[in-house]
Amino acid sequence: MTRILSSLADLAPRYQAVYCDIWGVLHNGIRPFDGAVAALSAFRAAGGKVILITNAPRPSAAVIATLDAMGVPRAAWDAVVTSGDAAQDAMLSGAVGRRVWHLGPAKDDGFFSDIPPEHRDSPAIERVPLEEAEGIVCTGPFEEMTEVPEDYRPRFLLAKTRGLPLLCANPDIVVDVGDQRIYCAGALAALYEEMGGQALYFGKPHPPIYDLAARRLAALGGAEEGRILAIGDGVNTDLVGAMGEDLDALFITGGLAAEHFGPDVETPDPALLEAWLSARQVAPLYAMGRLR
Template sequence: MASKEHTGVTLLLNSVSEILTQFDVAVLDQYGVLHNGVEAYPNADSALRVLANAGVSMVVVSNSGKRADFNRQRIASRGLTADLITSVVTSGEILWEDFAQETVLSGPGPWKLLSINGAAGDAEAWRAELTSLIFVEEVSEADAVVLMGLPDGDSFDEFTPMLRAAYQRRLPVICSNPDRRSPAPGQFVRSPGNVAAMYEDMGGTVLWYGKPYPRIYEAVRSQFPEVSRDRFLMVGDSVEHDVQGAQGAGFRSLFVRNGIHLSDFEDIPDTEITTVIDSLSTQYEVRPPDYSIAEFG
């Protein structure tokens, strides 16, 4: 069936099954679509089965600083049928691959990195067998700062001294999780994208890995070279990252409303949904998404 041109009006759906003929590859965000960080959304696994039964290939694309295998295991641990998923692509995996190809930083390795992580051991687990990287404890020793995750907390002020020291040395900051906030049960947690943005505001150089930047979408498309761009459907809950990234890649987009934008849609009549979507699209300077759904299902 031929793809429909986007009319500029978002089509509201009750189920992803309504548009199965419109795409061949579903590109699925992880947090805010499949699970909330702790547990799967109620209809997410059944939606995976609907897509699999229709012969749709599924790629999970996540702004996670961790590797792809770790995230596949995390998806399974949330009660989702991970075996239905064709592949997992993470910003952390793409960064690892680029370091392996020596395309991230100029000059020969090994490179000394100051890493910021959510938990002890995350950086070593990410590096694995990549011997060209050495982790250091001080900005004065580093060739670059890598933002993979953030420890729990409410403020970003604690990172200001480190960023100022990095800027004084004109170090690049590599951000492998561009998210500004991430969903968690009943709340949102701080994410590395804010710290990277602080560095840009200082005038520093940030190397961004993940959505909405092109590198991660091209990694997805390279797995299906025979599929035209408009036969990919990006399913995500972030207008800034998922919708914007999909449009930049030439993919269609399905905006899920119960993720990070949930509060924007609470207590409004159905007749106002597209108005709010249009407002968010204007805010993030993107076209309205092709489709929208209350939750992935």
């Protein structure tokens, strides 16, 4: 049975490191959650290591700049690992060819321009129209605040007919920006697969992003086996990913699925929580309304 916690400090002696989701746990896309910032800062102050692990489709430098702009203090984390980091490595290695159609907003242009040192000598990736592409790099809808996956069905039909693989830089289906829910690259990739196309994934719950997180943690001194805690609000990303990596998990119920656990976002109803988790065949060790 999932244990409902009142504070991350309750677990601090048991774990040496956490892999903590960002959007929905540390901030809501507009402002940070003060309780989460305090909890992670206290965990680090007690000797723990915090790896922020996110399905953002941008290199980690861009995510760090966003966190800084929001006012999230550097004291709250040690390293940031993004789906964009793992997916960018695959793209630059030629996973979907060298001539690609970029499906995504202009804010994700850094995915193509911010080249990590280990790929500075790799052959260039050229962005071309869909009709000339060898593959697709999807970081999200062009107009993420207004578009839905079905808007892309005609273009996906052409891409599927041409046999183009789609690299998904963010497996998330939706995310909340303040009070508005928008579609992510994962929703577009799911439609492409439903239509018979091939999609490649590198963020949570898939192994590449966890491999990268493990390397970043090792560079910080590592953690003993069984003493890493995964924290997140996504059942199909954070919880399924933790299960696949054999990590203990803390489910933040006040994120994407908050409406299912009762009227108080800070205090999930135990019976509703157990029924909801059972229906999805996941069983995190811990749950908490908001990280604090």
